Amino acid sequence: MFPRPVQSMSPAARTTYQIALPVMLILWLLPLLGVALTSVRPSSDLAQGNYFGVPSYLAFSNYLDVFRNSPFASYMLNSFRVTIPTVIGAVALSCLTGYALAVYRFRGNLIVFFLFVAGNFVPFQILMVPVRDLTVTMGLYNTITGLALFHIAFQTGFCTLFMRNFIKALPRELIEAARVEGVSEWQIFWHVVLPLVRPAIAALSVLVFTFIWNDYFWATVLTTGAGTQPITAGLQSLNGQWVAAWQLVSAGSILAALPPVAMFFLMQKHFIAGLTLGAVK
Amino acid sequence: MTVSPAAALPPNGPPAPRRRRLGRKLAPWLFLAPGAIMFLVYVIIPIGQSIRISFFDWDGLSPKVWTGLSNYAELWGDPAFYTSLKNNVIWLVLYMLAIPAGLAIALFLNQTVRGIRIYKSLFFFPFVISQVVVGLIFSWFYAPGFGLFFEMTKWFGGEGVAVLANPDTVTYGIIAAGLWPQIAYCMILYLTGLNAVAPDQIEAARLDGAKGLKMLWYVVLPQLRPATFIAVVVTVIGALRSFDLVSIMTDGGPFGSSRVLSFYMYEQALSEYGYRMGYGAAIAVVLFAIMMIFISGFIWKMWRDEKGL
Numbered sequence: 001m002f003p004r005p006v007q008s009m010s011p012a013a014r015t016t017y018q019i020a021l022p023v024m025l026i027l028w029l030l031p032l033l034g035v036a037l038t039s040v041r042p043s044s045d046l047a048q049g050n051y052f053g054v055p056s057y058l059a060f061s062n063y064l065d066v067f068r069n070s071p072f073a074s075y076m077l078n079s080f081r082v083t084i085p086t087v088i089g090a091v092a093l094s095c096l097t098g099y100a101l102a103v104y105r106f107r108g109n110l111i112v113f114f115l116f117v118a119g120n121f122v123p124f125q126i127l128m129v130p131v132r133d134l135t136v137t138m139g140l141y142n143t144i145t146g147l148a149l150f151h152i153a154f155q156t157g158f159c160t161l162f163m164r165n166f167i168k169a170l171p172r173e174l175i176e177a178a179r180v181e182g183v184s185e186w187q188i189f190w191h192v193v194l195p196l197v198r199p200a201i202a203a204l205s206v207l208v209f210t211f212i213w214n215d216y217f218w219a220t221v222l223t224t225g226a227g228t229q230p231i232t233a234g235l236q237s238l239n240g241q242w243v244a245a246w247q248l249v250s251a252g253s254i255l256a257a258l259p260p261v262a263m264f265f266l267m268q269k270h271f272i273a274g275l276t277l278g279a280v281k
Numbered sequence: 282m283t284v285s286p287a288a289a290l291p292p293n294g295p296p297a298p299r300r301r302r303l304g305r306k307l308a309p310w311l312f313l314a315p316g317a318i319m320f321l322v323y324v325i326i327p328i329g330q331s332i333r334i335s336f337f338d339w340d341g342l343s344p345k346v347w348t349g350l351s352n353y354a355e356l357w358g359d360p361a362f363y364t365s366l367k368n369n370v371i372w373l374v375l376y377m378l379a380i381p382a383g384l385a386i387a388l389f390l391n392q393t394v395r396g397i398r399i400y401k402s403l404f405f406f407p408f409v410i411s412q413v414v415v416g417l418i419f420s421w422f423y424a425p426g427f428g429l430f431f432e433m434t435k436w437f438g439g440e441g442v443a444v445l446a447n448p449d450t451v452t453y454g455i456i457a458a459g460l461w462p463q464i465a466y467c468m469i470l471y472l473t474g475l476n477a478v479a480p481d482q483i484e485a486a487r488l489d490g491a492k493g494l495k496m497l498w499y500v501v502l503p504q505l506r507p508a509t510f511i512a513v514v515v516t517v518i519g520a521l522r523s524f525d526l527v528s529i530m531t532d533g534g535p536f537g538s539s540r541v542l543s544f545y546m547y548e549q550a551l552s553e554y555g556y557r558m559g560y561g562a563a564i565a566v567v568l569f570a571i572m573m574i575f576i577s578g579f580i581w582k583m584w585r586d587e588k589g590l
Contacts, residue, residue: 031422093316100312119324125546125565130327153323185308214411232413257410264409
């Protein structure tokens with residue numbers, strides 16, 4: 001193990017480490033802690049200039065105010081309405097593409113694979129004008145469907161990369177054995193491969209959920225207004241309305257961050273497996 | 282998890298061999314079709330279309346007018362373009378700090394004391410939350426009068442520093458905000474990588490008297506190469522994709538001094554001053570070209586790894 005385990009060091013070093021851990025953590029999360037504290041600070045405190053002291057009381061009502069005086073609930077709901085179909089769509093499509101690229105040897109296999117990989121890394125701006133145009137032409141501008149369709153297509157790139165590598169690492173004999181038995185290709189996919197890629201499906205689901213929930217760029221390009229915009233874009237426009245009402249901005253930020261944070265804590269193992277692209281074990 | 286595939290399947294008689302061979306030839310394309318068509322329509326084709334649009338003058342509504350290279354010629358003399366380009370370079374260079382910083386935190390946390398798992402999760406926290414929220418958090422952090430950072434600079438220097446209001450410091454302020462989640466990402470890559478470092482090699486090197494930085498450089502880092510590769514990829518892409526933080530924290534200001542190419546493109550193509558799709562597309566093409574240098578490098582390495590299998 002590297003570095004040397006603290007257990008094997010002097011008692012003084014061990015104590016230092018035990019103290020350093022929480023101190024470092026607090027320093028690391030200082031901006032976040034500040035915002036969390038601001039979110040429960042009553043507006044009267046802010047008006048009197050009490051920005052950093054102990055709040056005179058814990059104003060959880062700030063959280064209610066966020067919902068009361070803005071379409072916050074609508075923004076949150078839109079986020080779910082974009083995110084959930086995208087997760088299902090992108091993961092489903094990539095199970096198919098990943099299987100095709102991992103199991104079959106055919107001409108152009110690697111080229112198709114690397115097109116998915118490269119496409120996944122391009123800057124969004126090179127897609128912006130044509131994708132917006134296409135969405136307008138299909139009559140889907142400023143709709144949840146239009147935004148979700150683009151996300152499904154784009155996330156398929158990343159998901160294919162992950163899924164293909166995952167399936168490639170499965171024992172090939174399983175598939176060969178089924179073929180010898182005369183099982184059809186679709187049946188092999190459905191009954192042999194799909195049950196084995198469940199961990200990959202879990203990893204991709206949490207990751208895509210987080211990516212899409214946190215997307216801001218496409219939300220601003222493809223939607224406008226509280227009826228369709230997800231929370232990221234909504235938060236930005238609310239930030240403009242709540243000038244210097246930091247208690248509301250803070251409470252809104254915390255609320256917007258909650259779903260991906262919950263996802264992460266519930267499915268940590270899968271989340272990390274996904275982030276490392278399966279390349280780092 | 283054990284699956285006995287043959288048992289789980291309905292007993293199908295073996296199909297005629299010819300049909301089966303054809304089936305196996307067609308199958309990959311059928312499996313590929315839905316995903317590949319979506320990806321083609323929304324990602325691959327639009328890249329070509331953007332390049333085409335960059336040769337036109339177009340407001341998004343009226344007919345396009347072919348103007349050849351004039352958008353690029355205009356870029357050549359556009360000071361805002363150079364500011365954006367310069368900022369992109371600063372982003373790219375400073376973002377690389379996320380890699381050693383992430384490694385340092387990973388080494389700090391790679392212990393087995395009680396509660397370490399929760400510490401690791403909490404250190405990773407900034408990556409999970411959206412850049413919009415990170416941007417708002419740091420806007421508050423830097424805000425003159427209310428912000429914690431502003432207050433701290435007041436204690437140390439007597440006068441508060443309004444990072445985001447000063448054209449000389451604004452880009453660095455935004456990059457610091459961006460580094461926060463990026464360091465967390467690199468940290469998790471290295472933590473996962475450190476788990477897989479062969480303990481016997483470490484012990485052997487230790488017996489040979491290696492320790493500290495020497496051990497890190499000669500024994501540990503070579504084993505962390507896959508983690509480093511991914512850290513470089515995601516950091517380069519992250520730096521060049523920076524848009525959210527600029528948009529949230531400064532909207533490109535003050536006086537356009539914190540623009541980056543991605544933001545400037547958006548501003549030109551979809552701003553309230555009128556839509557200049559052609560000019561925007563030209564900016565996007567430049568950004569795309571810069572990114573392609575890196576993407577080709579990554580793909581080339583992945584290609585070699587594939588062939589080496």
